[in-house]
Amino acid sequence: MISYRSIAVQIAPGDVVAMLESSPRPAAIRFEPVGEPDPAAPWRKVGKATQLVAAETGIGVAEIVGDRRYQRLVRARAAVAWVARKTSDRTLHQIARALGRTDHTTVRQMLRKAEQLRAADPAFRAMTDRVADFVSAGVAS
Incomplete structure (x- = not known):
């Protein structure tokens, strides 16, 4: 979907190149993803x-985002x-909020x-690499 001013047109990617090459001067084109964005996607x-x-650790999610400071919970966080x-x-700051913390310095620590x-x-190291690989690959979604 390409929007130019108030006109929205669905065109193929190859058509954009042809349109720009045939134009005497570059048009102000704004690219937008097709469909509605999912506002929850970044937090997933x-x-x-x-x-x-x-x-992986056998600790509940509620304990990980909780307030206790036991060593096993600190490692999981x-x-x-x-x-x-x-x-x-x-x-x-956003990671801190997702983990139930109030300050970005906590996440930095x-x-x-x-x-x-x-x-x-x-x-x-192996556990964090394994979890990161799953999350990055989208296997966990």
Whole structure:
């Protein structure tokens, strides 16, 4: 779908090139995706990462987004933050909100923790890589 001013026309990609080449000057063309965008789509990767880390660790999703600070929960949150950052275009603040946190600095600390754990613990590295691969490939959707 191509919109030019108030006119919307469905044309093939090859037609755009022909139209631009035949035009004496480039037209102001705005490309828009066909169909309605899904407003929840950006959050799916963060949610799927949380679900997959919960399944991998045996910890409930409610515990991961909860307030407790047990070491196993901190590790799970760090894994979710790392996977969410690597596989989505969400900001630190948005990831924090998805994890029930109020501040982006919490996620920044989680990312530091995840990098430390990935360097020191091969099992943690393998788990985060596996979850990131599933989320990136869309297998988890």
